[in-house]
Amino acid sequence: MTHDFSRILARMAEKKTERSNCRFTVQQGTDGKPVLIVQLFQDTIPVLRQVLFGFDLLGGTRVEDARRLAEMLNEHVLDLFVTN
Secondary structure, eight states: OHHHHHHHHHHHHHSOEEEEEEEEEEEEOTTSOEEEEEEESSOOOGGGTTOOEEEEOOTTOOHHHHHHHHHHHHHHOOEEEEEO
């Protein structure tokens, strides 16, 4: 398994990685349920310039729980990266 991970890291090193600091917010989805949205602070990832990046949450997730999840992620996630 370590060999597979090393191979993945080697392939990633050969490719270009772009990063942007981000934060997580909660919004109301079209169905009224809370969704987790990733907001980028910089416009440094060209492929994501016209993209909304978010997560649908499990049914029954309360808005308060979604906000706590966003707060926790904001405390621990530094940035979003894309490797191509």
